[in-house]
Amino acid sequence: MTETIEVGMLGFGTVGSGVITRLRQAASKIEQTQGLRLHLAAVAVHHLNAPRAVELPIGTRLTDSIQSVVSDPHIQIVIEVMGTLTTAEAAISTALQHGKSVITANKDLIATAGARLIALAKRQHCDLFYEASVAGGIPILRTLTDSYATDSVSQVVGIINGTANYILSVMTATGQSYQQALTAAQAAGYAESDPTNDVSGLDTSYKLMILSHFAFGQALTLSQIQPIGLTAITAIECQQAAQAGYHLKLLAEAQQQAGQLYCRVAPVAVPNQSALSRVNGVQNGVAVTSQAIGHSLYTGPGAGSTATANSVLNDVLVAAQHLGQPACGTAFNRNQAQLSVRSLSQTVQRYLLFTKLSTITIEKCANNRHFSITGQTRNCYESSPITPTQLADFIRLCGHKAVTALPIAFSTDWALTAKRQTSSKPVAREIVKLA
Numbered sequence: 001m002t003e004t005i006e007v008g009m010l011g012f013g014t015v016g017s018g019v020i021t022r023l024r025q026a027a028s029k030i031e032q033t034q035g036l037r038l039h040l041a042a043v044a045v046h047h048l049n050a051p052r053a054v055e056l057p058i059g060t061r062l063t064d065s066i067q068s069v070v071s072d073p074h075i076q077i078v079i080e081v082m083g084t085l086t087t088a089e090a091a092i093s094t095a096l097q098h099g100k101s102v103i104t105a106n107k108d109l110i111a112t113a114g115a116r117l118i119a120l121a122k123r124q125h126c127d128l129f130y131e132a133s134v135a136g137g138i139p140i141l142r143t144l145t146d147s148y149a150t151d152s153v154s155q156v157v158g159i160i161n162g163t164a165n166y167i168l169s170v171m172t173a174t175g176q177s178y179q180q181a182l183t184a185a186q187a188a189g190y191a192e193s194d195p196t197n198d199v200s201g202l203d204t205s206y207k208l209m210i211l212s213h214f215a216f217g218q219a220l221t222l223s224q225i226q227p228i229g230l231t232a233i234t235a236i237e238c239q240q241a242a243q244a245g246y247h248l249k250l251l252a253e254a255q256q257q258a259g260q261l262y263c264r265v266a267p268v269a270v271p272n273q274s275a276l277s278r279v280n281g282v283q284n285g286v287a288v289t290s291q292a293i294g295h296s297l298y299t300g301p302g303a304g305s306t307a308t309a310n311s312v313l314n315d316v317l318v319a320a321q322h323l324g325q326p327a328c329g330t331a332f333n334r335n336q337a338q339l340s341v342r343s344l345s346q347t348v349q350r351y352l353l354f355t356k357l358s359t360i361t362i363e364k365c366a367n368n369r370h371f372s373i374t375g376q377t378r379n380c381y382e383s384s385p386i387t388p389t390q391l392a393d394f395i396r397l398c399g400h401k402a403v404t405a406l407p408i409a410f411s412t413d414w415a416l417t418a419k420r421q422t423s424s425k426p427v428a429r430e431i432v433k434l435a
């Protein structure tokens, strides 16, 4: 027998429209495989008369009152796809207080206020799922929770912002400017309504904060990550890197090493041999290294209407199956640990250097700081492993505006890093590009 589940939704933009499209397209499969009919009872929006990309199902109520949805006694599950921080937190809290399970795609909120909402959901015996908040269409959070339950993750490296990856890919492939590429990403619906977080590394950091909790049991803070965005990267640097055998990517990295968790969000030169270098456009990729499985790579669209909606709806189905069952209210992530956190930028690693200085000058500056460089292509060099202090001194010697230094992915020399950490205090965080 088919059971009908009453669903309410907050937001009817890119993701909300995708939810409605997918609900329509997947209705018979959901009924056949799950024995469920998801009935969209109400949708709350900001502007009641704004044009919509898709039509509402017949009988669905459109309202500008969030309260009327989250306190509707008939609604069992609330989907939050409107974004915002305080409005969304208040709405989700009210929904949970009314005993409703909640599904959200809001990484800003989960990264910054997740602990409060998770505790409330637990007290209320309600589900709170947020698969779509990290890597859009890739089911990475549930994979980490379910499929790595007995495994031990040592490293997670991801391209987890579709907009940033789209911009860097377009700049590399076509030489288009940053602004042209951003405009195209906005038109495609990948960027946030205000794209600042996409390009500043903040969105990637929020996602890494959530991802790290699932992978290592350790929730990171923004001050531990201190993201560096991509706004200072030029199309010429992207193309020079490509000629030298690298792809520039806004990478989110977290690595457990000798009991410490090293993290970073920054533009990084990914060698062509790494599969992550071939994750282009709006595609995201999350590379996981673990004790039992070894290396695995999860790729797929990191943003966009129906791909993100698919993650939202899968969460809805799990929550729907839990309704009235003891499983309802089980935390999405149950991995907890206490690791001390450091910045990956404090490690000894290699850098890709962009400069218009002559090879003789750049070699002299490098030799002065006791490291070597190899010329890759014109104006682009690879360094031997160097400490953050060597890098900062080198940039000072060359002239602050004369060099851009991007870390080379997977190039940390852990033995040298350990030696340095026992012999000296950590120095201030490195400055990758001194403008």
Ligand SMILES: NC(=O)C1=CN([C@@H]2O[C@H](COP(=O)(O)OP(=O)(O)OC[C@H]3O[C@@H](n4cnc5c(N)ncnc54)[C@H](OP(=O)(O)O)[C@@H]3O)[C@@H](O)[C@H]2O)C=CC1
Residues within 6 Å of the ligand: 010, 011, 012, 013, 014, 015, 016, 044, 045, 046, 047, 048, 050, 064, 066, 080, 081, 082, 083, 084, 087, 105, 106, 107, 132, 133, 136, 189, 190, 191, 192, 193, 302, 303, 304, 305, 308
């Ligand atoms: N776009 C994507 O690819 C992805 C987005 N996300 C996340 O999903 C969420 C939604 O993103 P997206 O669909 O792109 O956003 P949009 O800007 O396209 O849509 C937001 C929707 O929320 C409504 N809304 C906003 N503020 C309010 C409010 N105060 N009261 C009522 N309704 C409100 C808007 O109403 P109105 O239309 O009337 O203005 C609009 O329908 C965000 O948290 C985002 O970070 C996650 C993964 C991928």
Ligand SMILES: N[C@@H](CC=O)C(=O)O
Residues within 6 Å of the ligand: 133, 135, 136, 160, 161, 162, 163, 164, 190, 191, 192, 198, 203, 302, 303, 304
């Ligand atoms: N703006 C985000 C949307 C998904 O989270 C992105 O580009 O990745």
